[in-house]
Amino acid sequence: MIEVAKKWRTLADIKDELAARDWFPGTSGNLSIRVREDPLTFLVTASGKDKRKRTEEDFLLVDQDGNPLGNTHLKASAEVGIHAEIYRRTGATCCLHVHTLDNNLISELYASEGRVTFCGQELIKAFGIWEEDGEISIPIIPNYADLDLLSKEFGSLLLQDPLLKGILIRNHGITTWGATPLEAKKYLEAFEFLFSYHIKLRLLQPNLYAKWGEDVHGTNTISSYR
Numbered sequence: 001m002i003e004v005a006k007k008w009r010t011l012a013d014i015k016d017e018l019a020a021r022d023w024f025p026g027t028s029g030n031l032s033i034r035v036r037e038d039p040l041t042f043l044v045t046a047s048g049k050d051k052r053k054r055t056e057e058d059f060l061l062v063d064q065d066g067n068p069l070g071n072t073h074l075k076a077s078a079e080v081g082i083h084a085e086i087y088r089r090t091g092a093t094c095c096l097h098v099h100t101l102d103n104n105l106i107s108e109l110y111a112s113e114g115r116v117t118f119c120g121q122e123l124i125k126a127f128g129i130w131e132e133d134g135e136i137s138i139p140i141i142p143n144y145a146d147l148d149l150l151s152k153e154f155g156s157l158l159l160q161d162p163l164l165k166g167i168l169i170r171n172h173g174i175t176t177w178g179a180t181p182l183e184a185k186k187y188l189e190a191f192e193f194l195f196s197y198h199i200k201l202r203l204l205q206p207n208l209y210a211k212w213g214e215d216v217h218g219t220n221t222i223s224s225y226r
Ligand SMILES: CSC[C@@H](O)[C@@H](O)C(=O)COP(=O)(O)O
Pocket: 026, 027, 028, 029, 030, 045, 046, 047, 048, 049, 076, 077, 078, 079, 097
């Protein structure tokens, strides 16, 4: 029980930090932290809450299928299946999902390519990539209304590439995860920095793009993305 209380506090502190960044507009977003590996048990945000507020009812314990454990009137996040899928397929202990203007814009701009890749940025080192020409890539998937399908899509991408650091859902948001809560937050902050930098660069240098979504100079000349 002490362990659950500790995890609760860790997740609540992360939620507060992300809320301070205004990354939970309109009750959006969901977070989770693994409490037990086998059988999989995790704390996840209750659905529809104002994630800017810190209350006794922010999280509930769920099992490997996202079903509530114990007696509770709380409903798990609508996207709990995505969290369960990530825990099943990776060594993650924390999953974070936020909707931001920047992640929505990037997901729309590069949706047709199915992914966006960034290079030439110091912050790529946050992903453990230390080479000078290192790059970080994130897939973009459709925003399926069928949440089971959405979870399965996460599963199949993770099967293809277990080293993924995050997934963008088109015009919806990003989900990141990490071996520790700090790692999940680091990846989220690094992705959001790259998204924001890239959007601002495109606005400042519109001449670098023949038209919105096209790089006139070819894929290697712009250092912020490829
Ligand atoms: C209120 S819009 C956002 C939701 O549809 C959903 O995408 C989301 O992120 C939050 O859902 P929730 O069930 O509160 O975890």
